[in-house]
Amino acid sequence: MVVVGGGFGGLLAARGLKGAPVDVTLVDRQNFHLFQPLAYQVATGALSAAEIASPLRRVLRKQRNTRVILGEVVGFDLERREVRLADLPNGSAGETLPYDILVVAGGSAYSYFGHDDWAEYAPELKSLEGALDLRARILLAFEAAEVEQDPAVRDAWLTFVVVGGGPTGVEMAGQIGELARDTLHRDFRSMDTRGARVLLVEATGRLLATFPESLSRRAVTSLSSLGVETLLDTTVVGVDATGVDTRAADGTTSRIPTRTAVWAAGVNASPLARLLADAAGIAIDRAGRIVVEPDLTIAGHPEVFAIGDMAAVGDQHLPGVAPVAMQEGRHVAKSIRDGRREPFHYRDKGNLATIGHSRAVADIKGLHFSGFPAWALWLGLHLFYLIGFENRLLVLTRWTFSWLTRGRGARVIHR
């Protein structure tokens, strides 16, 4: 069988088949599993890239029935039961992989709502490259402000706009706020980085739409204590090299002069969703996700599963988060082991978002809490789910130092 994608869904599916009487081939475009929930910490210099990236070969080393292939899927042939791979970046010809069972878990990417030209000025952080690019931009903005003579331009360098008030946007805005207030202010001589403005722009009436409303309000307060201004009911209508244009609910437009914008709004399924849907002759939904049966297979093909962010399970409205993909991956592995197809039911264990040092919000089975307990829970869970004991220890070391010193050790600009 072939598993496409080494993210949470694909990796859990492959791992769930350890020791099973099947030969598994896992294909990914990258040679590592990215712990994407911590990508924003790479982007703000709290962690180094390799600390949240586990080589897939290493993760699956002891699983003798599984091989890993570095490759990009460019086509599915459901009749001949084959997956076609692109050539490797270094010129080596791509393979065609035959399968008896296929699991596609291609994930998602940010969507710029048809304005792909904004991507140049407001990068996203779904990928490791995106996170490293953002880190370089954010740190360079402070460097530029330090030497800038024109006060207006300096203010623009010291203004950061985060677009999108979901968990990633909230985390990112909070971290930039902390970076400016706690970490960097001792490091610069000719300006006070605490004067930096961080704006979080959200199109709807509240942050963290999937959380209870009281926690959404709490997030605004917590962000505010880090100096982050939240602009609700505000739509971004333009992004360019020197600013972000917004429109408020009453229709008034305004321009925020900034040199650094971060995109954390609007998610689209991986293009693999459409590729697979076209091959099977079935529908995709508005977010580009392939619509799968309740058992996570695609209609007419009980041998083909689609899971994770790129799949919409019937009319269940599942969020595009790691726990959904992980549970779906485990469900697929169990279905294959048992030789049965049973409906998937998501067990919602709760929702967590962190804002900064000792600041977080949690909604666990109806229990709402915030502050230090939520933050401690967030910390523990992320360490637990991070893959590999070595990375856990490294991240724990980094976090301990950050906590004690308010520092961020991985503030390295490289591209």
Add this chain to the structure above:
Amino acid sequence: MVVVGGGFGGLLAARGLKGAPVDVTLVDRQNFHLFQPLAYQVATGALSAAEIASPLRRVLRKQRNTRVILGEVVGFDLERREVRLADLPNGSAGETLPYDILVVAGGSAYSYFGHDDWAEYAPELKSLEGALDLRARILLAFEAAEVEQDPAVRDAWLTFVVVGGGPTGVEMAGQIGELARDTLHRDFRSMDTRGARVLLVEATGRLLATFPESLSRRAVTSLSSLGVETLLDTTVVGVDATGVDTRAADGTTSRIPTRTAVWAAGVNASPLARLLADAAGIAIDRAGRIVVEPDLTIAGHPEVFAIGDMAAVGDQHLPGVAPVAMQEGRHVAKSIRDGRREPFHYRDKGNLATIGHSRAVADIKGLHFSGFPAWALWLGLHLFYLIGFENRLLVLTRWTFSWLTRGRGARVIHR
């Protein structure tokens, strides 16, 4: 005063002036001090980039008389006593820095002996970018070999050529050998990575020219036990996408089919050496180094120091290694503090090179030893000189895991 360069020389000069009644401005093109002696471990996936890179602002945070500027020096005006900076990469205009005292410590880069076109096929690892590029190439070579059907092409993917038998070349060859033999062989399914060929090509008659001859021979034996073949008296006469051409001492030429070459031969001083020499009207030597007076100042300018890899101290033949740059940096700081100019004398504490797991050679004050004791000494010294307690702990954690598991946790391909 202005210090140009945040490497070993510049950083030690700046740190040596902590609390002194001078205002120090440290300029570097990058925002971090790179612990260059461990760059080859980033290139072979043993360490993550930020673990050997310390943000200069952080290192110098508590030194209130010192400010750090991110900038690239493009000119010296010794009459007006000014350093001119290029514009920042993000478009911000560069400054002109006035100085009363100037310390230039621009370091060095690899030289391709006039064949700059080889750089594309055989990258160097003086820089963090070079190390990350090499890491991606080396790991991609194994990935390509795993899916390659043509045996000749697969063999070329599994052949690695390291050019230059100095400490960096020896370390790099040893690490690629270990990667193939110890780390990766459990991770691939369709080939045995232990069949990889690693060749170390050296133009002279022995490796590690600055070491005693017995240790040079010892290095060859140690490398051989890791599967590395050493080709002595062999000159590289061509490098392209599919191979390396060599010429032996007897004039016979041959071609080694390979897709991955590493350049660790021939060092040239930073272009800043020529820039400074031209501004002062003095000479540079064959390696592009500016020739300085015994007190490390440049002739006719007791207010201008040049140190580290880019400076040649009269007719002392000092190697281009970190201890020389560090001692020179300290000497300059002392000269400035004391308001005196005294001759610099290098205290050679010895020479160390590591080859692999429990394999190293050491020449400490005439005492020659190798194997585990040399390796343990190497480990301890590198941890000691690594900057920042946090990085020491992170690197120690990585090394402990590597030592226990023969693994390499930072095997992440990203560009």
